[in-house]
Amino acid sequence: MTDDDDKLNKQGQNQDGIWLHCSNSAVRRASRHLGQLYEDAMGDSHLKGTQFSLISQIARSNEPTLKTLADAVVMDLSALGHTLKPLIRDGLVELVPDAQDRRAKRVRLTEAGTAIQRDLTARWQVAQDRFDKAFGKERSQELRRTLAFISSDEFARAFNGND
Amino acid sequence: MTDDDDKLNKQGQNQDGIWLHCSNSAVRRASRHLGQLYEDAMGDSHLKGTQFSLISQIARSNEPTLKTLADAVVMDLSALGHTLKPLIRDGLVELVPDAQDRRAKRVRLTEAGTAIQRDLTARWQVAQDRFDKAFGKERSQELRRTLAFISSDEFARAFNGND
DNA sequence: GGAATTTACTGGCATATACCACTATATATG
DNA sequence: CATATATAGTGGTATATGCCAGTAAATTCC
Numbered sequence: 001m002t003d004d005d006d007k008l009n010k011q012g013q014n015q016d017g018i019w020l021h022c023s024n025s026a027v028r029r030a031s032r033h034l035g036q037l038y039e040d041a042m043g044d045s046h047l048k049g050t051q052f053s054l055i056s057q058i059a060r061s062n063e064p065t066l067k068t069l070a071d072a073v074v075m076d077l078s079a080l081g082h083t084l085k086p087l088i089r090d091g092l093v094e095l096v097p098d099a100q101d102r103r104a105k106r107v108r109l110t111e112a113g114t115a116i117q118r119d120l121t122a123r124w125q126v127a128q129d130r131f132d133k134a135f136g137k138e139r140s141q142e143l144r145r146t147l148a149f150i151s152s153d154e155f156a157r158a159f160n161g162n163d
Numbered sequence: 164m165t166d167d168d169d170k171l172n173k174q175g176q177n178q179d180g181i182w183l184h185c186s187n188s189a190v191r192r193a194s195r196h197l198g199q200l201y202e203d204a205m206g207d208s209h210l211k212g213t214q215f216s217l218i219s220q221i222a223r224s225n226e227p228t229l230k231t232l233a234d235a236v237v238m239d240l241s242a243l244g245h246t247l248k249p250l251i252r253d254g255l256v257e258l259v260p261d262a263q264d265r266r267a268k269r270v271r272l273t274e275a276g277t278a279i280q281r282d283l284t285a286r287w288q289v290a291q292d293r294f295d296k297a298f299g300k301e302r303s304q305e306l307r308r309t310l311a312f313i314s315s316d317e318f319a320r321a322f323n324g325n326d
Numbered sequence: 327g328g329a330a331t332t333t334a335c336t337g338g339c340a341t342a343t344a345c346c347a348c349t350a351t352a353t354a355t356g
Numbered sequence: 357c358a359t360a361t362a363t364a365g366t367g368g369t370a371t372a373t374g375c376c377a378g379t380a381a382a383t384t385c386c
Binding site for chain 1: 370371372373374375376380381382
Binding site for chain 1: 333334335336337342343344
């Protein structure tokens with residue numbers, strides 16, 4: 001084993017990389033890894049982790065409009081529209097026009113969507129428990145709070161120097 | 164302002180959401196936000212943040228094979244191949260067959276790619292400096308280390324209970 | 327009240343990213 | 357050495373996600 005090899009495993013995964021210098025890369029890289037770990041832990045479920053997250057957020061919300069939901073999950077409005085398409089096609093989600101504002105559409109889970117969300121929640125909890133165990137329960141909650149801060153408008157203002 | 168409104172801004176962004184309970188959602192949500200903030204901070208550059216990260220990692224590596232690079236950035240091998248296509252098409256990256264292992268291809272920046280990577284680094288540093296300022300320099304480094312841990316094989320083993 | 331502006335959503339296009347099946351090559355095994 | 361197996365990449369398909377241009381409806385401003 002050479003000196004160089006000291007710093008990396010056979011995949012080079014621990015080598016000094018851009019992710020140790022760029023917070024953006026670091027977060028994306030972690031999201032890829034977590035995506036895989038959660039996906040595997042939840043087992044074959046017909047739904048991707050992202051889709052489960054989305055219907056879970058819809059379930060927690062009070063028939064949000066597309067715009068409100070997009071802001072909540074920090075997603076581009078049109079990206080949200082695209083992402084919802086497979087869920088609508090498969091009958092888990094429906095869009096209903098808002099009674100007051102005819103521009104707006106409200107996002108709602110169908111009965112099937114509600115049922116699937118409920119069923120998958122148990123499997124998601126398994127994955128989340130594994131994360132908490134591996135990372136530490138306290139630390140895990142603290143990390144989520146930190147990430148929520150990074151995802152906030154307040155952070156965007158600080159980042160852009162508009163204090 | 165009602166009681167309910169206390170917990171959310173007009174976008175509902177601070178409302179209790181799945182991201183406060185699911186580490187996977189939390190990381191993905193943060194990656195979407197940081198993607199936007201870095202992208203904006205770096206200005207119009209013909210390259211996406213992800214593409215800059217990738218060529219920066221290639222620049223840091225010693226002509227890695229696709230597999231080695233995929234492992235380093237924690238990306239599926241085929242996903243990496245797809246992601247590289249626009250960069251190859253635009254002449255920033257080239258794949259050269261490995262001399263020893265005829266299955267393997269090594270990833271290399273072209274002169275144009277090297278030049279662009281160098282030029283964009285200054286703009287990336289602006290974005291990273293803003294992040295460090297808004298988040299705290301020490302805390303920022305600590306976060307990147309934490310995310311690197313979450314992205315590691317060691318964490319995957321702990322997550323999967325294979326200690 | 328009507329024009330100008332803002333807001334909500336849609337559709338098209340491009341990149342990001344994963345899984346699967348398939349091919350080619352290398353390595354291990356009897 | 358011949359075969360079995362493991363490894364590296366490719367191409368197809370599907371979802372994820374963002375930007376831009378366009379439409380429609382609400383709001384603002386004379």
